[in-house]
Amino acid sequence: MSTQQTPLALALSKRKSDERATPLSAFRMARSWWLEGRRLNLSLLAEELGIGRATLMRWVGNKDLLMGEILWSLYKRIYDEAIARADQTPGLDGIDYLTQIYTDINVALINAKPMHDFLQAEPQWGLQLLTSRVSGLHERLMDTWRKMFDEQIKAGKINPEMDADSLALYIVKIGEGAIYCDLICARKPDPTPAATAFRLLVNGHQSN
Template sequence: MSTQTPLSMALSQRQADERATPLTAFRMARRWWLEGRRLNLSQLAEELGIGRATLMRWVGNKDLLMGEILWSLYKGIYDQVIEKAKADHPERGIEFLGQIYDEVNLQLINAKPMHDFLASEPQWGLQLLTSNVSGLQKRLIDEWEALFQEEISAGRINPEMDANSLAYYIIRIGEGAVYCDLICGRTPEPERAGQAFRLLVNGHSR
């Protein structure tokens, strides 16, 4: 009499609905990163049960895959902070935007996975975060440009530069505040970044 059960059979072979997909590859890579593991595409492909060529076709390259992982962290923080700012400042305007900027920068400084990643791979990490090799920079600019454009169109802010340029410069300032310990050995100063943000966006600091 067979001792196999539906569970033992399911565990002994990969089921059709458990086959690796681009999304499962991303989820596994993201889990590794959150656990502090280095991202190795050959090991990832092996664990997924696929060829490295297949994985590369799915993710593009290591920079782009890491960009998706970093974006998932940023977007989670960003969306949560925006919802809180909407509740705190229903009138929107400069204080609404400033709260988002301050809180996002603060959470990034305190994000342990980000801190561990930059400590273990500072050169690669900074390249991913401060250039557009991973696509992250463009996504950040697009998000902030949309926010600024909405506030400008509603007449709630009146900056001296267009929304796209404004988004680019406030992101660069934020990078200097969040990653300055790695860039130039200075202690992160999110408060100073917040002051610069308000000067650029509305012509005065709080």
């Protein structure tokens, strides 16, 4: 008696060479590797996907840009969750609203084991990806916070002495110094001073 071949069984039994890799599947596999603590090797990734390295490079651009997409996916999820928590907190407004979001993001990044492992294993490359323009991550962080500040300024919730562009630059830099440098040095970062600096910079004074 033959076993019934369901669509799932047939799909699982297909040879890897029969499967069609895509740029999205390449990203998903690379992200899965990174979350597992594996080093990102484009040659091995291309081999696992069953494609040529040239094809993979055409899809992702280069190793820095691919890693930038992976890091952004982590940050974007954390950012969206922090926004949702702040939106659900009764009475939270203005500088308190923004500070909670900023602190929640920093705490989540501090506690993100893949980020910790990555910076421990590849500190020089990791810091370059996180703090420079090579991966595109820095620009995305800047854009995210610039839009947030613009919305809050236009709504009359905050009245900072700096424009939104300048605020975004400096609060991102504060976060980089407060989190990544300590993680690289195997120290537990303290998000409290960064939150205080954020409040002073954005609000112009520290509330009681």
